[in-house]
Amino acid sequence: MPIILGIDPGSRKTGFGVISSVSGKVEYIASGVIRMDNAHSLAERLKTIFSSVSDIINLHMPQEFAIENVFMAKSAGSALKLGQARGAAIVAAVHHDLPVSEYEARKVKQSVVGTGAADKLQVQHMVKSLLSLSMSPQEDAADALAVALCHANTQQHLIRTASARHFRRGRLV
Amino acid sequence: MPIILGIDPGSRKTGFGVISSVSGKVEYIASGVIRMDNAHSLAERLKTIFSSVSDIINLHMPQEFAIENVFMAKSAGSALKLGQARGAAIVAAVHHDLPVSEYEARKVKQSVVGTGAADKLQVQHMVKSLLSLSMSPQEDAADALAVALCHANTQQHLIRTASARHFRRGRLV
Numbered sequence: 001m002p003i004i005l006g007i008d009p010g011s012r013k014t015g016f017g018v019i020s021s022v023s024g025k026v027e028y029i030a031s032g033v034i035r036m037d038n039a040h041s042l043a044e045r046l047k048t049i050f051s052s053v054s055d056i057i058n059l060h061m062p063q064e065f066a067i068e069n070v071f072m073a074k075s076a077g078s079a080l081k082l083g084q085a086r087g088a089a090i091v092a093a094v095h096h097d098l099p100v101s102e103y104e105a106r107k108v109k110q111s112v113v114g115t116g117a118a119d120k121l122q123v124q125h126m127v128k129s130l131l132s133l134s135m136s137p138q139e140d141a142a143d144a145l146a147v148a149l150c151h152a153n154t155q156q157h158l159i160r161t162a163s164a165r166h167f168r169r170g171r172l173v
Numbered sequence: 174m175p176i177i178l179g180i181d182p183g184s185r186k187t188g189f190g191v192i193s194s195v196s197g198k199v200e201y202i203a204s205g206v207i208r209m210d211n212a213h214s215l216a217e218r219l220k221t222i223f224s225s226v227s228d229i230i231n232l233h234m235p236q237e238f239a240i241e242n243v244f245m246a247k248s249a250g251s252a253l254k255l256g257q258a259r260g261a262a263i264v265a266a267v268h269h270d271l272p273v274s275e276y277e278a279r280k281v282k283q284s285v286v287g288t289g290a291a292d293k294l295q296v297q298h299m300v301k302s303l304l305s306l307s308m309s310p311q312e313d314a315a316d317a318l319a320v321a322l323c324h325a326n327t328q329q330h331l332i333r334t335a336s337a338r339h340f341r342r343g344r345l346v
Contacts, residue, residue: 041273042263042273042275043263043266043267043272043273044267046260046263046264046267047264047267047268050264050267050268070253074249075249076247076248076249076251076252077252078249079249079250079252079253079256080243080252080253080255080256080259081256082253082256083252083253083254083255083256083257083258083259083260084256084257084259084260084263085256085260086253086256086257086260087219087256087257087258087259087260087261087264088260088261088263088264090215090216090219090257090261091219091220091223091260091261091264091265092264093216094216094217094219094220094223095220095223099216100214100215100216102215
């Protein structure tokens with residue numbers, strides 16, 4: 001049962017979502033938001049991300065790690081802060097020998113909602129529906145679950161493509 | 174004997190410099206450049222930074238960690254990459270419970286050369302002179318040693334200021 005950890009990194013809040021994916025059937029395991037205290041130093045905030053992501057990995061033992069890629073940041077200053085948070089989360093994954101996959105925000109929305117231009121509410125709604133949740137997860141947690149779902153879909157698509165090729169080869173022989 | 178690890182982070186090359194500082198007297202211990210392979214994925218490159226900085230910490234056992242702060246990046250894209258590298262290096266420090274100090278590039282140049290507008294060659298020359306090296310270190314290694322020297326100077330200044338205050342208090346009693 002492959003377990004996927006999805007991360008939506010941010011300099012103030014980092015969302016996480018854990019799902020399992022078996023033969024195209026996805027199931028919710030956990031989600032939440034890692035909050036950084038603004039009163040803390042940069043080093044303390046990055047330690048919070050690294051430690052929290054490490055704790056989530058130790059708790060849920062995912063085999064795969066998916067993280068949202070940032071296509072464009074508002075400014076160089078905010079890009080630097082976001083990069084630091086993203087770096088801390090990725091280092092936690094590679095420190096635990098997890099393979100890391102990156103997905104553009106547009107690709108995540110396309111995969112979950114069906115359009116790359118979907119808004120936050122649509123993402124929350126579809127995440128709730130796809131994972132049969134009784135209520136919508138918080139915004140950052142929903143984004144992280146969406147990245148995990150996007151990864152599950154992509155992997156499933158690769159498996160289907162590989163099987164189809166195998167089948168065609170079978171007929172050719 | 175406080176040992177200081179200085180880091181000049183970059184998305185392609187990360188410089189490191191290790192010095193000791195005793196009563197204002199600084200001594201060279203080690204320096205070098207961590208190179209990232211462009212053919213590697215982002216996750217592999219960040220793992221290289223985290224693992225290499227961790228190895229340097231385990232080898233030289235510094236008590237303090239100083240890193241150059243980036244005032245302005247050229248673009249949001251390069252700021253994100255630099256932020257990720259910076260985050261990976263800082264996480265290695267906090268993972269080993271080292272206190273992290275940040276210094277603006279101008280402050281580092283001011284501290285080592287005497288002017289915040291110093292160029293790379295002047296920094297290399299002064300690092301070589303201050304640490305009595307027989308040859309100039311590589312550019313990124315020199316920048317990292319300069320951050321470590323800046324930290325040593327700042328700490329020494331704080332000690333002097335604290336001593337002076339203590340002395341004044343002594344005279345007032």
